Each structure stands twice: as structure tokens, then as C-alpha cells.
Amino acid sequence: MLQQTPVVRVQPRWEEWMDRWPTPADLAAATPAEVLRAWDRLGYPRRALRLHACAQAVVDRHDGAVPTEEAALLALPGVGTYTAAAVAAFAHGRRSVVVDTNVRRVLTRTLDGEALPPPHLSAGELRRAGELVPEDDATSARWNAAVMELGAVVCTARSPRCEACPVREQCGWLAAGRPADLHVLVRRRQAWEGTDRQVRGRVMARLRAADHPVPGAVLEDVTLDAEQRARVLAGLLLDGLVEKLDDGYRLPG
DNA sequence: AATCCGTGGCC
DNA sequence: TGGCCAAGGAT
Secondary structure, three states: OOOOOOHHHHHHHHHHHHHHOOOHHHHHOOOHHHHHHHHOOOOOHHHHHHHHHHHHHHHHHHOOOOOOOHHHHHOOOOOOHHHHHHHHHHHOOOOOOOOOHHHHHHHHHHHHOOOOOOOOOOHHHHHHHHHHOOOOHHHHHHHHHHHHHHHHHOOOOOOOOHHHOOOHHHOHHHHOOOOOOHHHOOOOOOOOOOOHHHHHHHHHHHHHHOOOOEOHHHHHHHOOOHHHHHHHHHHHHHHOOOEEEOOEEEOOO
């Protein structure tokens, strides 16, 4: 849930989720439609599907217990470098190298003297972060939590509180006078208005709200572009987010 | 390796 | 007001 989504938005949804599905086995027994409706507007609904598949994999491969080995975690659906490391460290107290957007920003500022990290995580960043993580399990888990928290609370992207920073004397970015972001030109975002992503979101919202299959004709107002509508529906079908019946579309159940 | 994938709040 | 950003992953 936390992948690319702010903690404050995730927390209430997570509380409801854990109340409804306390264990991997509970979640594994749900239908994708139930999971997608509970996910609601958290965004990137493919994550909901992967979390569901992850719960099923935990049941099938690990007897319902979340694995502690990072390699086993990494093999689960929707679990990548960051999530595997975070679960190993924060759930199991193991040594791992946690590199999320907060850690990247802290290391980029202190060590490189730049405002923000490059758009994509590099192997070099990961290696350098690993050289800083203490060797033993308990201290490394503490390190990971500390650096992440520093980035989340003090060394924030918008208005960093450098005056309250415990490493302000060692920060290359602060020493350089907090220069502006170098990557601002490279960082250009994909346009939003009229994109397939926007239309996908509209389709999913429509299907979450429906208690019967929605005929294709009723989905016409998600976009006036018939070609785009067909492309988006095909993509959603391919992703397993939508199911096609004779009388329309619905969440997969 | 570059792209694609949602949503909402903030300054 | 609108660009920016948020505990990334899969292909």
C-alpha cells in the first residue's frame, strides 16, 4: 500500500484492511472484486491484485507465514527490492539495505550535495547505501528506520527542516547553500489530462460502484475516443483488473 | 532501460 | 492555480 503512496493516506485504509483480513490466509480467500473494492481509491489498483496474489503465494509456498529470507520475499508478487528489504528489516529485524525515496533523498543531499536524487534508482546508489548499513541485524534495522525517518520527517522534499537536522554539520547540500534540483528538466512528468491512466481510473471507479455488469455502451462517457476506450479495456482485461461477460464488464470475481 | 501504472494534498 | 510529490514494481 505504501508503494508510491503517502503514509497518511494509507494508514486508515490499512487499519480497515487488517481488521477485515488479519492474516495472509484470510486475504487469500477473498475474491479480487472484494479486494479491489476495499482498495478503493488508493491508486495503482494492480498493487491490490498483486497483494492478493502475494497472500496466496505466502499460503501456497510458505504455509501462510511471511518468509524472513529476503530472496524468498523478493520472489513474491508485488515485492521488489525496497519492499523485501523493508519487511526483512522492520518485520523480522534482519540486516538489509532499505532504499526508498526518503533514504535516497537523505543520501543524495548529505553525500552528493544535491537537492534530489536522479529519477531512477541506480545500482550505484544501492551499493553505496549498502556500504553505510551496519553489519549486525539489530543495529542495521535501526539504521534503516532512522535514515528513512530522517527523510520523512526532517529531510523532506519540499520544506526540509535543516535547522532541526541531526546531521546538518555533515550535509553537503546544506553546506553548498541548498542549491536547486539538477534533474528538474529531466524529471518531466507524463501529462495527465486525457491519458490512458486517467481513463483506466474512471473505468475502475465505475466498476467498483456497480453491483451488476456494466455494458460497454454505458462506459462511453469515460472517454469520447472509441479507440482509447477499446485500448484501455483491453489493457485492464490483460491486467486482470476487469472481467468481460456477455452483458458487460465487471470486477473479476 | 525506458515506460507504464492512480490518486489526492500541498505550497 | 498547477506542477510536484508520495515507504516502487513489472515489463
